[in-house]
Amino acid sequence: MDNEMTLSFMAVSDNEALARIAITSFLSVLDPTIEELSEIKTVVSEAVTNAIIHGYDENPNGIVTVQASRHGREVTITILDQGIGIENVTQAMEPLYTTKPLLERSGMGFTIMESFTDQLTVQSELGKGTAVTFKKQFQPVQEPLYVR
Amino acid sequence: MDNEMTLSFMAVSDNEALARIAITSFLSVLDPTIEELSEIKTVVSEAVTNAIIHGYDENPNGIVTVQASRHGREVTITILDQGIGIENVTQAMEPLYTTKPLLERSGMGFTIMESFTDQLTVQSELGKGTAVTFKKQFQPVQEPLYVR
Amino acid sequence: IGEIQRFLRDDGMVKVSRSIRELNFKIRHATDDFLKNNERPPTLQELAQQLDVSIDDITMASDALRDPASLHEQIFE
Ligand SMILES: Nc1ncnc2c1ncn2[C@@H]1O[C@H](COP(=O)(O)OP(=O)(O)O)[C@@H](O)[C@H]1O
Ligand SMILES: Nc1ncnc2c1ncn2[C@@H]1O[C@H](COP(=O)(O)OP(=O)(O)O)[C@@H](O)[C@H]1O
Ligand SMILES: [Mg+2]
Ligand SMILES: [Mg+2]
Numbered sequence: 605m606d607n608e609m610t611l612s613f614m615a616v617s618d619n620e621a622l623a624r625i626a627i628t629s630f631l632s633v634l635d636p637t638i639e640e641l642s643e644i645k646t647v648v649s650e651a652v653t654n655a656i657i658h659g660y661d662e663n664p665n666g667i668v669t670v671q672a673s674r675h676g677r678e679v680t681i682t683i684l685d686q687g688i689g690i691e692n693v694t695q696a697m698e699p700l701y702t703t704k705p706l707l708e709r710s711g712m713g714f715t716i717m718e719s720f721t722d723q724l725t726v727q728s729e730l731g732k733g734t735a736v737t738f739k740k741q742f743q744p745v746q747e748p749l750y751v752r
Numbered sequence: 753m754d755n756e757m758t759l760s761f762m763a764v765s766d767n768e769a770l771a772r773i774a775i776t777s778f779l780s781v782l783d784p785t786i787e788e789l790s791e792i793k794t795v796v797s798e799a800v801t802n803a804i805i806h807g808y809d810e811n812p813n814g815i816v817t818v819q820a821s822r823h824g825r826e827v828t829i830t831i832l833d834q835g836i837g838i839e840n841v842t843q844a845m846e847p848l849y850t851t852k853p854l855l856e857r858s859g860m861g862f863t864i865m866e867s868f869t870d871q872l873t874v875q876s877e878l879g880k881g882t883a884v885t886f887k888k889q890f891q892p893v894q895e896p897l898y899v900r
Numbered sequence: 901i902g903e904i905q906r907f908l909r910d911d912g913m914v915k916v917s918r919s920i921r922e923l924n925f926k927i928r929h930a931t932d933d934f935l936k937n938n939e940r941p942p943t944l945q946e947l948a949q950q951l952d953v954s955i956d957d958i959t960m961a962s963d964a965l966r967d968p969a970s971l972h973e974q975i976f977e
Contacts, residue, residue, distance in 0.1 A: 609770060613757040622757060622777045625956050629773040632916065633766060641916050769963060776944075776959045785941040786931055786962060793963070 607633070608673045615656040615666035615685070623652045623670050623683075630672050631679065634742045643720040644681075644740060650713040651683035651736045657704065659687025659734055677742040684735040690728040697726065755781070756821045763804040763814035763833070771800045771818050771831075778820050779827065782890045791868040792829075792888060798861040799831035799884045805852065807835025807882055825890040832883040838876040845874065923961035926951055 611626050613619040624645045631641065652668055660666030671682040690696045697718075702711035718724050721738035728734040759774050761767040772793040779789065800816055808814030819830040838844045845866075850859035866872050869886035876882040930950050934942040942950070948958045 607762055607764065607766070609759065609761040609767070611757065611759045611774065614755055616755065618755070618781060619757070621780070621956055622774060625777045625959055626759065626770065626774045628916075628956070628960060629770045632769070635915055635917050638914050638916055638919060773959060773963050776963065777956075780944050780955050780959065783943045783945045785943050786927075786947070787941040789944070789962070 606674050606676065608671075610669060610671045612667050612669045614664050615660040615662065615668050616664045617653070617656060619668070620649050620652050620656075623648050623668075626670065627672060627681065630674070631742075634674075634677055634679075636742055640742060644679075647717045647720050647738060648681065648683065650717050654713055654736070655683060655685035655687065655734065657707065657709070659685035659689075661688070677744065678739060679742065680737065680739050682735055682737040684733060686733040689730040689732050689734055690726070691730055693726050693728055754822050754824065756819075758817060758819045760815050760817045762812050763808040763810070763816050764812045765801070765804060767816070768797050768800050768804075771796050771816075774818065775820060775829065778822070779890075782822075782825055782827075784890055788890065792827075795865045795868050795886060796829065796831065798865050802861055802884070803831060803833035803835065803882065805855065805857070807833035807837075809836070825892070826887065827890065828885065828887050830883055830885040832881060834881040837878040837880050838874070838882055839878055841874050841876055920957075920961045920964050923951070923953060923957055924964045927958065927962055 607630070609626065609630055611623065613622055627644060627648050628641060631644065636644075648670065652670070655668045656662060656666070659668075666685060666687055669682075669684045671684070673680050695701055697714040698711075699715045700711040702709040705711075714724075714726070717736070717738065721740050723739040725737045726734065727737075755778070757774070757778050759771065761770055775792060775796050776789055779792065784792075796818065800818070803816045804810060804814070807816075814833060814835055817830075817832045819832070821828050843849055845862040846859075847863045848859040850857040853859075862872075862874070865884070865886065869888050871887040873885045874882065875885075927947060930947055931942055934946065934950070944955055944958055944962075947962075948955050951958070
């Protein structure tokens, strides 16, 4: 493992920015493009929002943890909570499925996470919590030759 | 407690930026000035550098932890390691005292930390590790000052 | 160059590191201007407003102020 970090924080939406920015800094050694970074930040935001809103039902005393590790240009990130858990993960991951339609959730969180990552795994147990893990291989993006 | 975070990472100097940036994001709700931030970031950098260089003798497998909590505008930050520890804390905190003169350390780390914080506490045990805790009261955002 | 940069930006090809360097440069100027006009340093939010970017971006870019290597690049690029 080339680098590893773990960040835990209270389940308040302000801390979504903290999670995004810690991941941004963690990835900066890979010199990502704006697009690559913005995709990863979107995935982290969706998973952290789920932990806060669904996992802890917005109880600020819940603790959300973001783990990240890097091996070469492969990055693995896990977002976990010790909240209510998910009864049926396959169903939860279906596009448009949401248990909070009144909060104007789109039900597209997992679909977005899947489309922006190379691999997405969701482990959950009712009453125990949820762990969402994704992997992403960062390409050695070359800037076009005519730029420099 | 209004907010709390804990960040752990491998003892490599790249991660100093991670620590500073996470703390900046944690503090951003207080809307600090660039100057206040720069002081806090200096303190965090000095303590994290000490953990990496002195605590772990630059062994990247050491884990450095940064804890932060906020109560109103009072912020408490602890930087800790499970490294070699400090035999004589009073002596270590004296200006110009350093055990690594060959690495061109200035011996001014603790002095800088003290001058930029309201309160600094160092707890250490030989072979167990070191915890540096500081408190800082952030001023409310101010009107223009005419004294500089 | 500006047009190529804009094209690249739309294309998602621009490196974060470059945009941070650019913003870092703007932060330095905006901070100086603010100090002159208000006789105190700007807050994070004031900088974000003035430069019309997010607090996240200010957080990342202002940290680059500390990095002598990036300063060197700004000055000599
Ligand atoms: N961390 C979590 N803890 C408990 N339930 C979750 C968690 N994450 C997702 N879920 C469940 O999966 C559903 C789908 O999630 P998602 O695709 O992000 O859509 P949305 O958040 O818009 O509801 C949620 O409505 C919720 O029932
Ligand atoms: N986390 C730590 N673990 C072990 N020793 C430490 C730690 N932090 C500081 N020290 C000791 O205290 C001394 C003084 O620290 P400091 O004032 O930061 O000066 P410098 O880092 O330049 O040596 C160090 O030289 C070292 O011996
Ligand atoms: Mg969601
Ligand atoms: Mg030092």
